[in-house]
Amino acid sequence: MGLKVVKFGGSSLADAEQFRKVAAIIKADPDRRYVVASAPGKRFSSDVKVTDMLYHCYDMVRNREDITDYFKQISERYNGIIRDLGLNFDISGELDYIRNAIMHHSGRDFAASRGEYLNSLILAKFLGFDFIDAESVVYFRENGVYDDEKTNEELKKELKNHDYAIIPGFYGVMPNGTIKTFSRGGSDITGSIVARAADATIYENWTDVSGCLMADPRIVDEPLPIKTITYSELRELSYMGASVLHEEAIFPVRYAGIPINIRNTNVPTAPGTMIVSSTNEYDTERVITGIAGKKGFSVITIEKDMMNSEVGFGRKILDVLEDNDMPFEHLPSGVDTMSVVVSTSYLDARRERIIASINKRVRPDSVVIEDGLALLAVVGRGMVKSKGTAARVFDAISDADINIRMIDQGSSELNIIVGVEEKDLEKALNAIYREFVK
Numbered sequence: 001m002g003l004k005v006v007k008f009g010g011s012s013l014a015d016a017e018q019f020r021k022v023a024a025i026i027k028a029d030p031d032r033r034y035v036v037a038s039a040p041g042k043r044f045s046s047d048v049k050v051t052d053m054l055y056h057c058y059d060m061v062r063n064r065e066d067i068t069d070y071f072k073q074i075s076e077r078y079n080g081i082i083r084d085l086g087l088n089f090d091i092s093g094e095l096d097y098i099r100n101a102i103m104h105h106s107g108r109d110f111a112a113s114r115g116e117y118l119n120s121l122i123l124a125k126f127l128g129f130d131f132i133d134a135e136s137v138v139y140f141r142e143n144g145v146y147d148d149e150k151t152n153e154e155l156k157k158e159l160k161n162h163d164y165a166i167i168p169g170f171y172g173v174m175p176n177g178t179i180k181t182f183s184r185g186g187s188d189i190t191g192s193i194v195a196r197a198a199d200a201t202i203y204e205n206w207t208d209v210s211g212c213l214m215a216d217p218r219i220v221d222e223p224l225p226i227k228t229i230t231y232s233e234l235r236e237l238s239y240m241g242a243s244v245l246h247e248e249a250i251f252p253v254r255y256a257g258i259p260i261n262i263r264n265t266n267v268p269t270a271p272g273t274m275i276v277s278s279t280n281e282y283d284t285e286r287v288i289t290g291i292a293g294k295k296g297f298s299v300i301t302i303e304k305d306m307m308n309s310e311v312g313f314g315r316k317i318l319d320v321l322e323d324n325d326m327p328f329e330h331l332p333s334g335v336d337t338m339s340v341v342v343s344t345s346y347l348d349a350r351r352e353r354i355i356a357s358i359n360k361r362v363r364p365d366s367v368v369i370e371d372g373l374a375l376l377a378v379v380g381r382g383m384v385k386s387k388g389t390a391a392r393v394f395d396a397i398s399d400a401d402i403n404i405r406m407i408d409q410g411s412s413e414l415n416i417i418v419g420v421e422e423k424d425l426e427k428a429l430n431a432i433y434r435e436f437v438k
């Protein structure tokens, strides 16, 4: 096998015991050469992530509060790990420097980034790997957008100097030398960036679940794990709220054709989920790959007699949305009606303005907004090849005595989107799951 890039999330590096599991996984395979590390996460459910503690320090300084005592808890998280691992490693100088820098307004992103920085120093020491600071290889542009070309070029060069290395996730550097972070959960993105630059055969993303599940375990009881999912299917499911991976983490590896393997640090023998760019194989028995759903949508329904023959009607409605900076999700339409499904939270700030503009632009017979819609997506690359999937979805929903408010199937047949009342979402998801997974 070729080179592997591995990323460990915060819960995988939360304490010394987790560090030992991580080290065993890395040492078990000499191809695991580049490791991206998160900051220490929660050790138990009421615990606080170090990243959150660092943001808190930043806020305290802004409120002119003294962080000395609070910062001791952060120092203790790291010193505890070092002590419990039995390492001979003194990071007190680093900790003093960081505390002072935060006290002297070094910036919110700088504060947050130190979580991964310190954890990576310790992991490098523990494994005997080199340490590559993300600040010297991950670049952002002046406008704050990640600079993929420069990063790929510089990182490629730097990796050639190291056989085995640890790279902190989550942050990089601005052209003026200040630290900038990705959005929360951004170590996933760093892992993907490193995998691309290293030309890895696989990007292993180690977390605390055994891969992506076919449904949300808070809604469906013990859903099965997904063995293989394509990037497009994953996008559809994450859009509907399923989350295992930072959304932006897909792009660097997707275009390089590198598969992502989601694995569980606490159950290293489980194969996890493979995320691939394409595959001809699918689960012929179950047909679907996964289901997910989200609440908080509204439908704007515009009615006008003979709308169908009025050239430019749709464009005018979309213009109104654009002028109001309003994204839309779906456009299910009839002969004389056009419906626009939008997110209620976006709509709330612009409700009156949008109704007034639609009335003015297209002079409809009526414009009605209904709230309380939930959308659910049934996703599966196998649907295009198997007959009757849509019928099974609708039967399952109606057998559960649930009213379907909207249906939308993309022409790619990768997904079927169904709109139901918010109160029916959980019941509908369970009904569909039962229909396909016996």
Ligand code: ASP
Residues within 6 Å of the ligand: 009, 010, 038, 039, 049, 051, 052, 115, 116, 169, 170, 183, 184, 185, 186, 187, 188
């Ligand atoms: N530590 C950061 C966070 O909590 C980044 C990450 O873990 O991916 O968001």
